[in-house]
Amino acid sequence: MDTLKKEKNSTSRRDFLKASTIATAAFMIVPRHVLGGPGFLAPSDRLIVAGVGVGGKGKSDIAMFAKSGKADIGFLCDVDTRRAADSVRDFPKAKFYKDWREMYDKEHKNFDAVSVSTPDHNHAVQAMAAMQLGKHVYVQKPLAHDIFEARALTAAAKKYNVVTQMGNQGASNNGPREMKEWYDAGLIGDVHTVYAWTDRPVWPQGIPWSANKAEIPAELDWDLWLGTAPFKDYVNKLVPFNWRGWWDYGTGALGDMGCHLLEAPFSVLNLKYATEVEASVGSVYVDEFKRGYFPDSCPPSSHVTLKFPKTNKTKGDVTVHWMDGGIQPERPEELGANEVFGDGGNGTLFIGTKGKMMASTYSANPRLLPLSKNEDIKVKEKFARVKGQADGHYAQWVEACIAGPGKNELSSPFEIAGPLTEALLMANLAIRGADIQRKDANGKTTYPGRYKKLLWDNDQMKVTNLDEVNQFVKREYRKGWTLGS
DSSP states (O other): OOOOOOOOOOOOHHHHHHHHHHOOGSSSSSOOHHSSSOOOTTTTTOEEEEEOOTTTTTHHHHHHHHHHTSSEEEEEEEEEHHHHHHHHOOOOTTTEEOOOOOHHHHGGGGGGGEEOOOOOGGGGHHHHHHHHTTEEEEEEOOSSHHHHHHHHHHHHHHHHHHHEEEEEEEEGGHHHHEEEEEEEETOOOOOEEEEEOOOOOOOOSSSSOOOOOOOOOOOOOOHEEEESOOOOOTTTTTTTGGGGTTTTTHHHHHHHHHHHHHHHHHHHHHHHOHHHHHHHHOBBSSSSBBOOOOOOOOOOOEEEEEEOOOOOOOOSSSEEEEEEEEOOOOOOTTOOTTTTTTTHHHHHHEEEEOEEEEEGGGGGGOOOEEEGGGGGGGOOOSOOTTTTGHHHHHHHHHHHHHOOOOSOSSSOHHHHHHHHHHHHHHHHHHHHTTOEEEETTTEEEOOOTTOEEEETTTTEESSSSGGGGGGSSSSOTTTTTOOOO
């Protein structure tokens, strides 16, 4: 692997590393695989975790692993020392790196597992490289940036026989398990339609890329932050959060919230791969009369419809509607005028042949409709609950890593998270397809992806009736970056 050259003449950089680095030999706990190889168990066994991306959500992720009482944070990696500062303070014995490739090269014998919490466009390369080293991985949602990556990570988890978990922590809540029990008991009949909606994005979308080149902060390695993405000059306010609204780095509101809101429909109905998708998107105006055309940016709102084939839990196809940007489905007639739909800004609604049920973000607070039905639900509990629910999502992965592959049940292993992520990314194909331009014989600009249903060949991983959109199924990495060895 390539490594970054050390920065020269940087007192602040030297002081930062001096404060945050210890020699590997100073570890009091030896990685479990060194003690006895894969599957070795000892009474004092603990998991040593390396964090890639340790600011923001990455900071809270590694803190939760440590809180499990069975994991030690041995290594920290972040391209931005400002964002990493809190984690360096909280884990003073952890060795710090800016480049995850250098950390993997030098330290892979000294840790057992990797937590990836970076922008979406770098998830796959960081997770794949870890799995190829035999490391267990925890990857923030969405699992990947494009469909090819999601499929590749799903296959790699099985090939390398490692323990995996995606960071959609609501999958460990009681809500999905309660709804599965209600559904299996026949309380709402056969589900044929699902709605999920969010008030996201809460970051800019549907805008042009800034023409104002900005000075790169001294603490940020911009080239390394870009990673697999095409090179662009640094612009203000993209980091640490607004990258979500740009296709080169993020996956829009679907990537941010879809893994939370659509996890329950997948687990309740055993959904897997969709067969067709269509979308309508909101637009913005650059002046009083002209709509903006900004294909590099996710739209400000969208409504996507996905069709899934019959499963062992349904009697026929299932139609799933996704809505973002504040768009919501029609309010169920069983819901009172002053009763909250979902949790207001977000929610999931199941429509069955005998009734309906809904839930809030992270599948929390599931309810039958009308709400009076919830006063006396008598359904036997048959699915084991996760201790700590959403917070327990982290300890569940830690304990599964320690136990070894195939020993413990997980809420969102890649075999489940992969197809879920693919569905969201397939929805994004339809959204991006709406912005594809062509010139007709008269030189007039047309949009062939609008007002069209995209048909999906799952085995070939391609859309069969609009070839231009297939460029987004597997994107081209910047030179020097590959998905695995």
